[in-house]
Amino acid sequence: MKKIIASVFCIALSIGIINAQSALRIKDFNLEKGVAIQGYDPVAYFAQNKAVKGNKQFSVSAEGVIYYLSSAANKDLFLKDYKKYEPQYGGWCAYAMGATNDKVEVDPETFKIVEGKLFLFYHSWTNNTLNKWNKDEASLKAKADKNWMLLFH
Template sequence: MKLFSILLFIAYISVGEIHAQSALRTKQFNLEDGVAIQGFDPVTYFTQNKAIKGNKQFAAKYEGVVYYFATATNKDLFVKDPKKYEPQYGGWCAYAMGATNEKVEIDPETFKILNGKLYLFYHSWTNNTLLKWNKDETNLKTKADKNWQAIYH
């Protein structure tokens, strides 16, 4: 009976931690109406090297964050390994995270895959932060990683 009580307590604590993690993610991630990447499919960045709008018919939720997918196959790929496909820095602009430690909106069609990870960037007709990132990528990535850790953890 004592072992059962201990296991039950551990399960209760674990559920609480999972809920807290989900709440933190929904607070800190770049979400539009609760959906990540403005509804773009995170898998197509890797499989087709382009941004394709997802469909809410193919939605999946991972630790409180909702993603849309262009196909059921992409949804299945994501569900099997969500950490592989999730954007870095909660989907905020990678350049801004490194350069100014700010959470800045992104243009889902401005992205880079680096070492198997998805980085998203702000892009307006006068300002493409991906170009700025490319000029000092190593330094900006180091700073962005550090800044995101401070924000997210």
């Protein structure tokens, strides 16, 4: 009986931790109507080296964050290892996270893959932060990693 009670307690505790983590992700990630990357397919950045709009038909939830994938094959890949495909810094602009510790919107079509990680950037007619990132990537990445850890609590 004690083993059953202990097991139930562990399961309840795990569910509570998972729900708390999901709530943090939903609060801190860059979401538009609950969807990450403005509906772009995170796997396509890696598989096709381009930004591809996802389809609601192939939506998945990763710890509370919803992603749209563009195909059943990409959905399967994402489900196998979603952390491999998620954008860094919750999908916020990598340059801004490193330079100013700010959560800045992104242009999902402005991206870079570095060491198997997806980085997204703000891009307007007059400001492409990917260019700024490229000028001092190592320093900005180190600062962004640190800043994200402080923000994502």
